[in-house]
Amino acid sequence: MHDDDWLAERFEENRPRMHAVAYRMLGSATEADDAVQEAWFRLSRTDTDDVRNLGGWLTTVVSRVALDMLRSRTSRREDPFDDGERDAATADDAAPDPEGEVMLADTVGPVLLVVLDSLAPAERLAFVLHDLFAMPFDEIAAILERTPAATRQLASRARRRVQGARSSSADPARQRLVVDAFLAASRNGQFHDLLALLDPDVVLRADEVAIENARVGRAQGAPELARLLRGADAVAGVFSGRAAHAETVLVDGVPAAAFAPGGRPKALFRFTFDSDRIVAIDMVGDPESIDAVEVTLLRA
Numbered sequence: 001m002h003d004d005d006w007l008a009e010r011f012e013e014n015r016p017r018m019h020a021v022a023y024r025m026l027g028s029a030t031e032a033d034d035a036v037q038e039a040w041f042r043l044s045r046t047d048t049d050d051v052r053n054l055g056g057w058l059t060t061v062v063s064r065v066a067l068d069m070l071r072s073r074t075s076r077r078e079d080p081f082d083d084g085e086r087d088a089a090t091a092d093d094a095a096p097d098p099e100g101e102v103m104l105a106d107t108v109g110p111v112l113l114v115v116l117d118s119l120a121p122a123e124r125l126a127f128v129l130h131d132l133f134a135m136p137f138d139e140i141a142a143i144l145e146r147t148p149a150a151t152r153q154l155a156s157r158a159r160r161r162v163q164g165a166r167s168s169s170a171d172p173a174r175q176r177l178v179v180d181a182f183l184a185a186s187r188n189g190q191f192h193d194l195l196a197l198l199d200p201d202v203v204l205r206a207d208e209v210a211i212e213n214a215r216v217g218r219a220q221g222a223p224e225l226a227r228l229l230r231g232a233d234a235v236a237g238v239f240s241g242r243a244a245h246a247e248t249v250l251v252d253g254v255p256a257a258a259f260a261p262g263g264r265p266k267a268l269f270r271f272t273f274d275s276d277r278i279v280a281i282d283m284v285g286d287p288e289s290i291d292a293v294e295v296t297l298l299r300a
Contacts, residue, residue: 007048011040014055017133018062024128025066027113035065056139063129063143070121112162114181119158126151127158175273176255176298179248182271182278183257186243194236199277204229204238209285210267225283235281243269250296258295265295 018039022032039062051057116124122144129135129143141151178197185193206214206225214225229235246269249258257269268290272280284290 004044007043010054011043011058014058017055018058021059021128021133022062022066024113024116024132025063025124026069027117031069032066035062035069038062038065059129059133059135060139060143063125067121067125067143070124114177114184115162116158119161122146123154123158123161126155127162130155131159172250172253172255174276175271176248178273178276178278179255179257179271182239183243183246183248186239186241186246189241191236191240194240195232197276197278198232198235199274199279200232201230202232202235202278203280204235204283205280206283207286207289209287210283211285213267213285214283248298250298251293253294253296258297260295260297263297265290268293268295 015036018036019032022035023029026032026035039058042061042065043058048054048057116128119127125144126137126140129140130137137148137151137155140155141148144151144154146154182194182197184190185197205228208227211225211227225238229238243257245261246257246259246267249256249260249265249268251258251268251270254270256271258265259267266285268282268284270282270284271278272282
């Protein structure tokens with residue numbers, strides 16, 4: 001068996017890739033850290049003398065750990081085993097040979113993570129490992145305990161969902177994903193994810209009521225809201241760690257956000273979109289302005 005120092009060095013060499021796989025699987029840096037740590041525990045308990053490709057072995061282990069974590073989430077429902085087998089027989093004939101497919105970009109922003117979060121665990125794993133990390137389907141199939149044909153179809157279904165979500169900047173469903181991702185990044189204080197969603201020259205406008213409300217509720221050290229702010233850094237600083245009670249709504253049919261205690265909007269955040277980027281945000285606190293628009297709550 002290799003000595004502990006050698007294993008630790010090889011593990012650290014592979015840590016960035018393992019964390020990248022786990023993060024794209026789980027959508028959470030903290031959970032990704034947990035998955036990587038569990039991979040280390042498993043490595044430290046395993047005789048690796050017969051492991052020829054330690055990097056591939058570690059990728060497989062962290063993928064299985066992340067898959068188990070996804071399946072344990074109570075909000076998930078795994079597709080029945082035979083669904084993938086049945087769908088494989090009716091796969092889209094127009095799809096190219098999987099091994100020759102053009103991989104989607106490896107950059108996974110917060111909006112794509114929202115899309116990935118809507119996938120079943122097996123679909124997500126198949127898509128992430130194949131399209132983002134170029135793992136062959138036969139290796140992914142071994143992780144999922146399915147046939148390569150069924151695994152290929154799982155990735156194909158996931159790919160269609162992802163491509164459909166990317167298809168149109170004017171699509172309300174697409175804009176809603178942007179708002180969902182923006183609110184999630186705001187609540188969790190994910191400053192860099194907010195920057196990824198904001199146009200570099202984004203403009204934030206606020207009416208007097210919104211400014212006063214923000215002043216009253218401003219936490220110590222938080223930036224003060226102004227009538228007009230420009231630039232992604234300044235706007236992200238205003239929202240990072242806030243919007244804890246805001247929710248996605250429709251304002252005159254367009255995805256937006258609102259603070260609506262008891263179902264009555266008290267503040268609105270109206271967005272102007274350019275593809276996946278937010279180019280303007282209007283914070284509305286004036287009751288008359290809020291009453292003048294149609295606000296539709298999207299609660300389940």
